[in-house]
Amino acid sequence: MTVSDFSRILDARRLRADFPALQRATRPGVPLVYLDSTATSQKPQQVVDALAAFYRSRNANVHRGIYTLAEEATAAYEEARQKVAAFIGAAEAAEIVFVRNATEAVNLVAYAWGRANLHAGDLIVLTEMEHHANLVPWQMLAAERGVRLEFIPVTPEGALDMAALPGLLAQEPKLVAVSGMSNVTGVQPDVAEIARQAHAAGAVVLVDGAQLVPHAPVDVQALGADFLAFSGHKMLGPTGVGVLYGRRALLEAMPPFLGGGDMIRWVKLRSFDVNDVPYKFEAGTPPIAEAVALGAAVDYLQHVGMEAIHAYEQAMAAYVLPRLQEVPGLHLLGTATERRGAVFSFWMDDIHAHDVAQILDHYGIAVRAGHHCAQPLHTKFGVPATARASFYFYNLPEEADHLIAALYKAKEVFA
């Protein structure tokens, strides 16, 4: 894989020009090398402009306003919903619930669907690679309802042990909730196959798409997701807006989540009737401008092309992985070469992850250090903390080279 091979997939150098934050320096004279898109992506000017344009000229509260401005605001908000629906292949826009982030989306399902459908002794199947967002809400439900939790194990390479799935499904779980892509190892489990088997066993399938949706083409029908949770800010959008996709029949049958304005049809002093989906789950003023800007982010991603983004990051993973593995004393958490994105968590002999991150920052490289909200996975691999370098389509192979060179410098400091 040479540098010119990358540019044949996607012109990252040209696209980078759209991202103002990528033009800045970490410090004067030290260019920013942003390798933390798994935590949050940078934003193109188009998204920043959409956010500002809404507040400049279309700001009003949505729904029920009779005046022109409110109608325009409502149209913009609902147009964003349609864009998101089309982006993930939802059958209709009503299956898109705007929430705060993927975490809130999972909590919404745990609270509304979980409390209505799960009882003592019922089983939820998760995986050992889950982000805390797709673990703790189920632990809370388990503690409250006596629901059982079982886990698809992670192999030493960081992949899911698919051989364990039939045995777990034989216990007839009510829900299988899996990550579409690990935020630690970058592993992308075969969610479609998991969903196929889970459905055959009668389970509902929730996919944590916080990492998958920004980095790969997603079609909820092909994926077999009954619920899909993702965040806007990891896919070029602003913070404060996320999405819960739910199959209409499931959403219809669920009780509401938060109570308040917008989620009701009629309210009397002692009772209320709920609104239709998706409004039933959108109590209070929603993140209007953020949703509109998320719509602009979806436009941008579709303009670049999710197939191209996925291919580019596959190429990046193939480029970075062997170079990292050549660094003496560096250990990767997750060495899978198949079905993985360009996310690399690693630890180094004699250098704590915080020190690695601090030294990389000295060279302008932004990586994260810690357990990345996946403590059980780190416990499994016996490391308290890792440093994580994560790439997006706007990262260049030269930036990977810069990372590798800086890791050798870190080794010199601690030699």
Added chain:
Amino acid sequence: MEDLYREYILDHYKSPKFRGHLDDYTLVYEDDNPTCGDHLHMELKIAPDGTVADARFDGMGCALSQASADILLEHIVGKPVEEVKAFSKDDLLNLLGISLGPVRLKCALLSLKVLKGALYGLNAEGAQK
């Protein structure tokens, strides 16, 4: 390389004088920093005259958290307990001689937190007195 990794800190990290355990100690405490996994265990021997006769630490974590423990113990051994109890966050930062952002401040101050836990007789989970 910036301040944080100057020789003074790195020397204490790579070649600590006070890492290890005491055969006989009066006070013990341990704590961790869950956000980064830093862990510190500290043992103090208090002499009959009320001075810190000896001290050791053990643990794992970033260079700053471990070097800070070594520097702190080097400073307090031989001093009266009452004086050590008055030792403040600013005193430790002066001793380290570096300025730190909020995240790294936690790493640097873990040693002081564990020392104070030992001196004030708090019960650390898993640490046997």
